[in-house]
Amino acid sequence: MNPGDEQPYTDYGDTGHTRTRLPESDPYGGAPRRTPRRSSSRSLVTVVGVVVLLIAAIAFANRTDHTTDNGSTAKDSAPQTSATAPTGTRPVQTKNGTIPSGFAHTEQGAQSAASNYAVALGSTGMFQKDSRDSLLHLLYTSEAADRLQGPMDQAYSAGFLAKMGLDTAGNPPKGSTFVSRVVPAGTTVQSYTDTDAKVAVWYVGLIGMAGSTSTDPVTSSWKTWTFDLQWSGSDWKIVSDTQQNGPAPVPGDDKAATSDEISKATEEYGGFTYAR
Structure with missing residues (x-):
């Protein structure tokens, strides 16, 4: 994120979502608006x-x-590369905590890093201070992490957490499931050198509270998250990042799931390690 930005991350977690409200009498039971057939x-x-x-x-x-005897x-x-075509390179095998690490010092490695970093920064861990601080220092350069510590704490204030239906520690009410996920749909390298890379990640974000008493049901939004990365030591680190809305496809003719179905899906379906 650029140094002059006053509210980092509120684009995903706060003001960036355009929510389609279901009928107030039943946030999950009402039929969604259907597109013309x-x-x-x-x-x-x-x-x-x-x-x-x-x-x-x-x-x-x-x-x-096709792999060699040693698994490489x-x-x-490997096929010809393009903005979204896989290269055949296997995902990283190492992790720093729960975050994949040790990405290749290549354009593909930078894209893999950006995708996985977007997933981490869009997770529920960002709403709890301890895990947020850990993610900040794992994913950003030391200088960027120090610069963003204060603004991040302000962005994820007690008032903002309450608006999302969470308590001051970032926990949901008993019997409810808070959902916050980023699912990358594709990446593109806007610039690349041996020391720096600029990678854009197009993704769909899920956020909201799944619960029988929720007034903020889980909704989706499409955004593009652009990362300025720097090769630091033995891995890619974030120097700054920005987000913008879209491009968003036309909504499908899908029936909205119930809160129980969303909660169950969140518990049963884990995330991916993204690699090119």
Whole structure:
């Protein structure tokens, strides 16, 4: 985040979300607004297109996932890279606490780092001071971490936590599940040198409270998170970062899940280690 910014991270955790409110009588039970239905012929074309893409993806994965005896990926089997195409490089095997670490000193490594850092910074851990401080010092350069310590504490104030339905320690009410997740959809390298990289991560964010008494149900939003990274020691570290809204796809014709279904999904489905 740039030094002059006054409210870091409030774009994701506070003011950046555009929420679609369900009927007040039942935050989860009301039917969501439905988009106009397409013609049957267009739907058929879409289904056929998806099936073809899935078959092609499976064939492509089977063709390119060739490894050497020591488990590394053979260079001649890696596909051509693009903004979102995988390189075949295996995910990192080391972690610093719960955060993946030891990313490659390459463009792909910078993209992997940015994706995983976005996931960490968009997690529920950011709403609790101890874990937030730990993430700050793990992911940012020392100078950036020292600069952002105070502003982050102000951003995640007791008033802000209460607005999200959390107590002063960042915990949800008994019987409720607080959801905060970032799910990267793609990355792109805007600039790269041996010492610095600028990587944008396009993602969908989930945030809200799942519970029978919640007035702030879990909603989704699409954003782009741009990281200025620096190679520091043996890994990529964040120097600054910014966020902007979108690009957001047209909402689908999906029925909103109940609070119990959201809580169960949050407990059963863990996150990923993202790598290119």
